[in-house]
Amino acid sequence: MQEHRIQELKAKLLESAAxxxxxxxxxxxxxxxxxxSSFDEVMALEARVNELELKNDTLAINLIALFQxxxxxxxxxxxxxxxxxxxxRLGDQAVxxxxxxxxxxxxxxxxxxxxQMQEATMEMLTNSITAFLNEDTDAATAxxxxxxxxxxxxxAIYDRVLTGIKGDxxxxxxxxxxxxxAKNLERIGDLATNIAENTVYLALGRxxxxxxxx
Amino acid sequence: xxxxxxxxxxxxxxxxxxxxxxxxxxxxRKITAIIGPSGCGKSTLLRxxxxxNDFAADLKISGTVHLGESDIYEDKxxxxxxxxxVGMVFQKPNPFxxxxxxxxxxxxxxxxxxxxxxxxxxxxxxxxxxxxxDEVKDRLNSSAMCLSGGQQQRLCIARALANSPDVLLLDxxxxxxxxxxxxxxxxxxxxxxxxxxxxIVTHNIAQAGRISDYTAFMYLGELVExxxxxxxxxxxxxxxxxxxxTGAFG
Numbered sequence: 001m002q003e004h005r006i007q008e009l010k011a012k013l014l015e016s017a018a019x020x021x022x023x024x025x026x027x028x029x030x031x032x033x034x035x036x037s038s039f040d041e042v043m044a045l046e047a048r049v050n051e052l053e054l055k056n057d058t059l060a061i062n063l064i065a066l067f068q069x070x071x072x073x074x075x076x077x078x079x080x081x082x083x084x085x086x087x088x089r090l091g092d093q094a095v096x097x098x099x100x101x102x103x104x105x106x107x108x109x110x111x112x113x114x115x116q117m118q119e120a121t122m123e124m125l126t127n128s129i130t131a132f133l134n135e136d137t138d139a140a141t142a143x144x145x146x147x148x149x150x151x152x153x154x155x156a157i158y159d160r161v162l163t164g165i166k167g168d169x170x171x172x173x174x175x176x177x178x179x180x181x182a183k184n185l186e187r188i189g190d191l192a193t194n195i196a197e198n199t200v201y202l203a204l205g206r207x208x209x210x211x212x213x214x
Numbered sequence: 215x216x217x218x219x220x221x222x223x224x225x226x227x228x229x230x231x232x233x234x235x236x237x238x239x240x241x242x243r244k245i246t247a248i249i250g251p252s253g254c255g256k257s258t259l260l261r262x263x264x265x266x267n268d269f270a271a272d273l274k275i276s277g278t279v280h281l282g283e284s285d286i287y288e289d290k291x292x293x294x295x296x297x298x299x300v301g302m303v304f305q306k307p308n309p310f311x312x313x314x315x316x317x318x319x320x321x322x323x324x325x326x327x328x329x330x331x332x333x334x335x336x337x338x339x340x341x342x343x344x345x346x347x348d349e350v351k352d353r354l355n356s357s358a359m360c361l362s363g364g365q366q367q368r369l370c371i372a373r374a375l376a377n378s379p380d381v382l383l384l385d386x387x388x389x390x391x392x393x394x395x396x397x398x399x400x401x402x403x404x405x406x407x408x409x410x411x412x413x414i415v416t417h418n419i420a421q422a423g424r425i426s427d428y429t430a431f432m433y434l435g436e437l438v439e440x441x442x443x444x445x446x447x448x449x450x451x452x453x454x455x456x457x458x459x460t461g462a463f464g
Contacts, residue, residue: 002424065447066423124263 002067009059009080010133013052016052016087020094021122027098028181029119030105037105042098049091053210056084072205079202081184083132083148086191086198092124093184093191100177100184111160111178114185117153121185123148128192128199135203143196144208150189157182215241217381217411218263221299223277225258227270232258234435236277240381240428245403245412247422247443250432252459256415259432260383263413264300265293301374305386307366309358309373314341314350317358317369321377336376343409344372345402365394368402375406381405384414388421400425419459423447433453 023045027037060081063069124146131139134146161179165172196208218240221426225233240246248256261267262279265330266284281284286296298321309317318337322328328336337354339345346368350361358369374382384403386399396460403412403425416422422429429446431439431454439446439455450456457463 059449062444066443067419068423 002063002069002073005063005067006073006076006080007058009056009063009077011058012052013080013083013087014090014129014133016049016056016084017132019049019052020087020090021125021129023049023091023094024097024118024125027094027101028099030098031070031109031114031181033105033108035061037102039098041104042095046091046095049088050080050191053084053088055082056124060084061128070209073201073203075202078214082198085193086194090188090191093188096184097181100180103177104174104181107174109151109158109174109178111157112180114178115187115202117150117157117182120146120149121188124189127194128195130198132195132202135199137200137203137206141208142194144193147189150186154182154186215242215251216240217282218413219278219280220262222280223259223262223274223278223279225262225272226266226272228272232283232435233262237439238430238440240413242411243407243409244427245407245414245425246428246430247419248413248415248427248430249422249458249464250438252417254432255435256326256430256432257385259437260302260385260413260415263381263383264297264302265291266297266302268293281388298377299379300381300383301377301379302383302385303367303370303374303387306390307363307370307429309361309369309371311357311359311367313355314358314361314369315354318372318376320373337372340372340376341369343375343406344368345405348374352456362390362395362399367391367395367399371399371402373407375410378430379409379410381413385416386415389417431458431460 023042026045029035030039034111049184060077063077067073097100124143127139127146128143130136131143158179161182163177164175194209200208202208216239220236220238222232223236224231236259248259250256258267262275263281263286267273267275275287281296281300284291310320312320312435313327315337317341319333320334322336338347341350346365349365350356353400354374358366371387388399391399400421406412407427414426426443428441429443431446431450431452432438433454439450439452440445441451446455447459450459
């Protein structure tokens, strides 16, 4: 009974994760001037993610209240409770990206590294979700190691935006939207790392966050 | 769909006012747990549903208790038939000092209207439904007193099931059993609720959480709170329920 309900919670989290991946793709695609705006689709998906977050909260709280889980079951439920919260935040990041990408849609952007950053972030997110699905601690640990790559992209874009604003202040708003997208992608990398760290704790009871083993 | 409904149920044993204006609707084919501190009236409430309190001296009862459409406290009610429809299992396993087969067949035999073949079929079905058949099928003529405590309790459930009850009343059915036997009875309850409505009195709050769909909390003879177990266990409406569930009293 308890295991059945834990699996139900896990399936719901994976449903949320799939919606978020879809949101991010739709948000970023607006940077291509040839594509039509997908902002409304992103917002509709976010409403579903928010609804799922509330349902998943209830599922997790009920599991704890009704079954008093222990050991690995307790870790799984507590970590899934956290991952649920991270997924909702991921949805918020996707909305932020969608808003800025909509502003930039009519311009030809000379920021090829934003696409590379998006690709790296999506891969990191996909890997963290897959690691969670399979409770694969090796894959989860590898995700954590990749966070530096995303951070490096963010720093490089920040430098380019700064240079751009200094040389072309008339288009400062565009540059700020690019910076906002990079910042949100970087935050997605952090949240993917959280999911991976929580996966390691869930599976092994090992704390690896903040670069330390407790 | 409501299976049992009480309205303004009051019960006195002499001067002792044990149940106070209890209004409750028990849903069909669900597990309803009745929890509360000792002496709060939960077992007495359970026993009103098959009139087991009628044996007590100085009993005074008012209000109504309906099983389906019938008021079970009407004068014309056949108590044997009522107790066949509303089976009961007690805290301590209480098999008759007879064989396993005779225990389960007992209710059917005394009715005097079933053939031996029918009775055998019902005994087998009931033992299977109580998840005991595989353990006893080769020794149906052995004494029921030779079974383990957990097996004896499942035998008592089988004995109740043989009468094709609509409702099963379980009064702390696992408090005398080890954890493994307890787990088996709990799983059995979840299986049986497809066919019968189950009311269980338990001191084990975790057990109520694990298996019940609805929970009733009683205190000093009052029904303080009744609702879906997920709601009662997470956001109880009454402070007394919250205090009991968090161990502040009881």
